[in-house]
Amino acid sequence: MSGKVHRFKEVTSTQDVSRRLLAEGTAREGEVIVADYQTAGRGRFGRVWRSPIGGLYATFICERSRLISIRTGVSLISALERFGLRARLKWPNDVVVDREKLGGVIVEEASGIALVGVGVNLDRSPLPGSTCVSAHGVKIDRDSLLQAISVELSVELGDDELLDAYRASSATIGHRVSVVRDPRTGPIVGIARWIDDRGRLLVETPDGVRPVASGECFHLRFPAVDAGRFARLS
Ligand code: BTN
Secondary structure: OOOOEEEEEEEOOHHHHHHHHHHHOOOOOOOEEEEEEEOOOEOHHHOEOOOOOOOEEEEEEEEOOOOHHHHHHHHHHHHHHHOOOOOEEEOOOEEEEOOEEEEEEEEEEEOOEEEEEEEEOOOOOOOOOEOOHHHHOOOOOHHHHHHHHHHHHHOOOOHHHHHHHHHHOEOOOOOEEEEEOOOOOOOEEEEEEEEOOOOOEEEEEOOEEEEEOOOEEEEOOOOHHHHHHHHHHO
């Protein structure tokens, strides 16, 4: 991604702005929208994404592709690594350091184009249980990180290579997990064994291996014996 960077001070959400600029024809694929802060930043599952000044809030306008969300997660991890911060990915795309969330990715679509929203906490942890870059003794300037992510998104990795990189950065494989796909149905509880070539999480449950294509994943602290008990109770 080496296109124009559209810079804003305040926006509702860079997702909204990118959608509008695309519709007006003033932004196109390969370009990025970045804001100093957002008044209505959004995360996955309709959650609010707190966006005070000092974080990175950007939407990359990308060609839609099967593994775009995975590609973005891997690019974020590689970009952070360039500055000496080793983060990992909680399936599907939460950027975490030591179990605490540092950043996230949301992918939306407009007229067949992917709006890839990236948020990274740089010098503030906006929520309990979240973390930020500076809490790990690292200083990263927003624009340098934006540039590094753009460069990483341009690296041409084949699907196999990409999935290997994703698995290598996974904080989820090997963990006991509870995955909520739809709040109206029970979670899938078991051990996350692998991520397949479609990016699905393969969860080993007492009833066999279940592939999960999307949902929210919680890492459980219970010992193995209790994971089954948790499944029966929930
Ligand atoms: C998540 O983990 O739930 C995804 C968070 C994505 C937040 C980013 S910040 C820039 C872009 N604009 C938004 O409103 N959301 C994304």
